[in-house]
Amino acid sequence: MSTPSVTTPSRWRALTHHHLFWPVAVLVALLLVNVPFTPDFFSIKMTDGHLYGSLVSIVLFGSPLILVAVGMTLVIATGGIDLSVGAVVAITGALTCSYISDQADQNALSGVFLAMGIGLVAAVVCGLWNGFLVARMGIQPIIATLIIMVAGRGVAQLITDGQIITINSEPYKLIGGGYWLTLPFSIFVVAAVVAVTVALTRRTALGLLVESVGGNAEASRLVGIRSMRIKIMVYMFCALCAGIAGLMISSNTSAADGNNAGLWIELDAILAVVIGGTSLLGGRFSIGGTVIGALVIQTLTTTIYTIGVPTQTNLVFKAVVVIVVCLLQSPKFRAKVFGAKGRGKTAAPAAPATPADAAPKMEVSR
């Protein structure tokens, strides 16, 4: 594995073998596609003390997705999945907005904070329920979280009496639609959540234990990891992230729509996690990869508008790009397509694969 001198090809190899290389490459490529259609795509202007530009919008509109996807990453790393996040977005928004709308003074900070607290507690309770079903009752995650995915929207409707509740609260508006230090406030929220998540998983042993539970559940049991606790905690955290995204979405529109808030966001979030390089089978996860994955999806949505893909076909367009991204990330596909030229120089990756390939066959012979 040792290379005597760091030559350009080996540096290039180190770069292309970095786990974030392909997600970043796709993101850059997608951004560049916009330039012919929108020549000032990369420019950022200052108007009224606020920064405006396509890049800022992508991060702004992608904020809820990033939040949901970051929580989803941890769930997927344990080998699970959480389909209920979209419904949790709706429930949180509905509870918070309906509480604010009941206030005499919707601009009172204490009322807004209390409302947000109620919404987030409800989200965490949803996560506790998911975690309980998965970890304690042993229900398959896809089924366990399907319950809130379906029923949760009903609950949200119940809270809002089937109406779209609109509010008029300046402080609440800040979270999803306000500006701070020239940037959209959402970006700071996202940055804070991502930073906290990274600290929580990498500064403590939580990340290691999550990866261990997802990587080999039985081995984890036999080393004494309390995987039940870990899983419940992770589902609660995922729901909390979804709850914050729910606040952001309802704040941005100053309204709670039980039907449409966060609709299908769970699918985009799962996709973001996968594009970010976390395997759906569990194990190793990458928060950074997920953030980039979410940005890829948001950029794709933006691109569809800027290059003028007809609305009727934009889902097809999106699907095609997603397929390409997934293929690019598959080592098997890359070996088939780019393998011919890489093989001569780099025999190394093939070498460690051989014993692994041979091992199962050896077992067959017993």
Added chain:
Amino acid sequence: MAEPQPVLEMTGIVKEFPGVRALSGVDFRLFPGEIHALMGENGAGKSTLIKVLTGVYSLDGGTVTVDGKSVLFASPLQAQQAGISTVYQEVNLCPNLSVAENIFIGREPTRAGRIQWKRMRKEAAELVDRLGLDIDVSAPLSSYPLAVQQLVAIVRSVGTGDSDGEGSGTKVLVLDEPTSSLDRDEVLELFRLMRQLRDEGVAILFVSHFLDQIYEICDRMTVLRNGTLVGEHMVRDLDQVGLIELMIGKALDQLEELHEHQLRSDVGETLVQAEGLGRTGGIAPFDLEIKKGEVIGLAGLLGSGRTELARLLFGADQPDSGKVTIGGKQVSMSAPNDAIGAGVAFCSENRKAEGLVPDLTVRENIILALQASRGWIRPIPVAQRDELVAKYIKALDIRPANPEARVGQLSGGNQQKVLLARWLITQPQLLILDEPTRGIDIGAKAEIQKLVVSLSEDGMAVLYIAAELEEVLRLSHTIGVLRDRKLVARLTNGPEITTSRILETIASGEHQ
């Protein structure tokens, strides 16, 4: 009496896998109306031979004839159509379907494309009745215990070929370890069915790790070792000691000469005391005392309950009887956590499935057990962690000595060392090693054995399980002998204890 014509004859069978010759020129024959045991240690080639016979694997050499006609099975279906049916250890049926549906699945009687349910149930009931079984064929399979499901699997394979009228029914029935999860009464019922089928002229190939069962039911046996044929014998002509000698390939007195070692006698006070510990279907209740600094070796054939015993002492399986006291305190053993808390460590024989987290690095795998005991909120400080990991990588000579390497890419011996390091870091009082030297090269083997000796000198108790008796004998102060899921003897190691003595104990099942 003229020698009857064998129903099945395999000659010069060769099967190769990349880097391994699993079968080299094995001959095997099977006569109608006999129960024939296929014997051999783990890896001797029994399963491979069966898979070649049933069309799962293709042949690399040799011929197979059925009823004198040369055949070549490209798939299990073809083998089945030729009258060779197989029942595997795990029941390959659909528990949610009825017994009748399971018996006829894939060959349901139909008329104009529609299944004739009535006829199917009637034929199934007749078949079950003819074989003397009391099973309601319309009940779902899952409503019956595993033993009955096993019988249904046999009924199904016997029924193959009957309904379509072409084949003459099953000629050869292969039973691959059908008894491993059955209790005594269930085994008797299975044997009754086997005898009935034998008397109807079916040739039965029976694989089991239980020697008593072989001697109870079989007429003839073929012994394999390392992919070669060792011999074919009538069961009544070969006693158990002789059979074990054939299986492991060494005469008993030859083994005696190999054995020579010194014993440490200064073991400490009692550390672990198990009383009446047992688990149905795993191991019969046993008593075991382990002292500080003592190495206890477990000897017994594969499937004799060695691993099951170890797993109970670790709480990996929950015991349904008995109690365990460690260091004077009773431990509940309802989960590995309880045992780990009491200072027990367990390296599973199944490194891949139960030990390593292959995606994680060497470092992460090494600190996993220690970190688990500290909980997620208290990570091991980075400096201390790196120091510990470096120390154990050096002490155990793990290669590559790179804590960042993915553990899945290491060789078997180094993976085993990583697992050892994982537990040594927790400074356990009792270290359970289940086949720590299996599948690793000779150098690593010796290192691990040396390590066990030095650990015991430092006062750690070790429970050591290995298939190789010499290994057990070399390391252990005390040897527990297991047979048929029972701890049958406890021998204190000394000059008079030899591998042949252990083999005799395994064969006779008694403390002599």
